[in-house]
Amino acid sequence: MSELAVAMFAASTDSHLLDEPRSARFERFRAELDERGVVAELERRGIRWVARGDHLFPARLRTIHDPPPGLFVRGTAALTVFDAPCVAVVGARACSAYGAAVAAELSRGLARAGVVVVSGLARGIDGAAHRGALETGRTVAVLGCGVDRDYPRAHRTLAASIAENGLIVSEYPPGVEPTPWRFPARNRIVAGLCDATVVVEARERSGALITADLALDEGREVLAVPGEITSLLSKGTNHLLRLGATPVTCLGDVLAVVGVEPSRPAATALEPRLEAVRAAVADGPSAADELVRKTGLSAGDIAAALAELELVGAVVQADGLYRVGMPMS
Amino acid sequence: MLARTVTHALVGIDPRRVEVEAHIQGGVPAFAIVGLADRACQEAKARVRSSVAAAELEWPGTRITINLAPASLRKEGSGFDLPIALAVLAASYQVPAQSLEGHAAFGELGLDGRLRPVPGALVAAEGARHAGLTHLVCAAESAPEVALAGVEPVGVRHLGEAVSYLRGEHEPPEPPPPDDDFAVLACVPDLADVRGQERARRALEIAATGGHNLLLAGPPGTGKTMLARRLPGLLPLLGDDAALEVTRIHSVCGTLPVGACLVRVPPFRAPHHSSSVAGLIGGGAGSLRPGEVSLAHRGVLFLDEFPEFQRPVLEALRQPLEDGVVSVARVAARAVFPARIQLVAAMNLCPCGARGDAAVHCACTPERIQRYREKLSRALLDRFDLALTVPRPRGHELAGPPGERSSVVRARVLAARARLRDGPPSRTPSGDELLERAAERLPLSGRGHARVARVAATIAALAGSDHVLPEHVAEALSYRLPKEHGE
């Protein structure tokens, strides 16, 4: 079978195909297709093609019930990244500052421990997950359009840095524009590439829940980050928890699921000055001004302490509120 | 008979000497102004004629020609009224021609002969001084400004008064003594009014010390405007040269308070976000006028709702922020205006403004938030050394005790500025090490790196330290631009 012909034919007919269709039209298409020429042209543009039958094709993805005919791959990393433990970090595009901070911090920790963070390059949680992972390790973006499309546009530079350090993959050939029906199909690849899927924030009936469902269908682990019960952004994740998803309360929860040891030994103890500020932040998200009053330190000293705590990942800031970073265990 | 007076026209904020010649000949009564005079200037005819009558003087019933020289310079505005009237009166022997020697004249006449102040008296007086003239006949209100230029003001209220002065019958009143600098400072609102907001107050103090531009982001009504208005009160008073420069601009634009003299307190300007490029930067259809950036010269320009300004306006801000001047060009002319400003900008965290406010739900889509933040280019954001988020304080903070007074903060700012000037704090290996670690971890761009280093030096100076220590670098890091801005 020619997987490349299937992938190209599907794109040219705007259809979703896993195997060779029995049609005269396909036969004609295949006869006219100069496969070597296509591959050479892709290579010239720095894009690799990995057919499903190729031994480099990600093993986990091959085992799902509807694997794509192959993947178009952009980026410098070797395809062996998929041999490492992979975790999908997905969630709402319109996320809260809290959700973005958790996604980034979680991905930072996962990547540092050698886990590959997979997501869909969308705004919101996806973008935060890629960014966090880029800081400490490897990340893979799965697109619902050609790998040359840089969709969404706002993530153009992010896509470039992912291509430099990780991979951008798609089952669609370059040039294919994003269309709504391709996103659920893309989500099956996100879930299929990974040992586990973490949903950070999701409304009811959202794309991230589709990814979670697809992961469950394939018998992969699904985890969800608990959120406020009054927020719409927690409806989807809390629903998953009720169905039996593993709650994420710390980085260790995710690492345990994929069987990876935390890379960092127990965090080195903080200086007492910093520990006092960290403890005040741990009481709940606080603005710097509240910390000034709580600790009795000056605004300048609080600012310095917060910056140092941010540097070691002990606190994160979003929209002017400081929170403690993702607990390790 | 021919008589001549001297006045000065404004080109941008510079004076140009103009000679006003009145020529009285026999013949059919007529009154003409030649020499590239604009409409307001042509209208001088009616005002001058009526004023002469109101002053109970005689209008020559012959042919009068006024020539404004050089003819190549476009004459705009109503400041020519008084010199034209005096030239006519001298040419008709009603004031002694030699009494005009050493005198320039500048001012608009009402139909009743009253003298009105016109913008730019200071500049006209500076022109007079450069032309070697010792006295300037002007409206009484303009006298303090004229005195600043080192020219003796002859401040009069009426054309009749000017005539009796020139005839030696009357001495003009002394201009009022200049205002006390500190009394003027008392008009700036005090920091003690701001409750809570410890972090923003601290950032304001650092901004005042290092002259750093400051970006405040947060929901509406959290006191961003209040804080910005209090920045001029933390800055040193302007020195003589700077004060004269600033006063000159405000004189030309007519924004000096009545009877005010030298502007010593750094100005504060807060143009609305609907301002045009001409309004903000200068220029405009009619004349080359300084814009808000020049009115804020050596002071504070506050731009509330920063991303709502039109994109061309925002981009046009880059020149003054980089060079401290703006150049504006019109078909026939071109001017460079000083514009050394300290910029304070305020914005919401999202278009609806709810972000950063725990009590309100923000319904903005990521696309809208992105578009809102993308309106600010990276190149523009790079001009802000200090950025901070001002979240809505929880209710009880506003009931707290008043904060420190401006005078207390100002004393610290002045001491730290002196330190920065005389022996700026030196770098240390441990401070540098922290900065390098941050650059790797955050990540921090090359420009971001330089900004943090600048702010750290300011913080060290405020701490009275000779060295930039890690705690100074750490605090500076906490005011860096958030990643998501302009990405």
Ligand SMILES: Nc1ncnc2c1ncn2[C@@H]1O[C@H](COP(=O)(O)OP(=O)(O)OP(=O)(O)O)[C@@H](O)[C@H]1O
């Ligand atoms: N920290 C504060 N201390 C005292 N009064 C405050 C404080 N914050 C806000 N206020 C009150 O709220 C009013 C609005 O504040 P201000 O105009 O400075 O807010 P803002 O953040 O600039 O809002 P906007 O962006 O809508 O202009 C002030 O006039 C003041 O009365």
Ligand SMILES: [Zn+2]
């Ligand atoms: Zn909003």
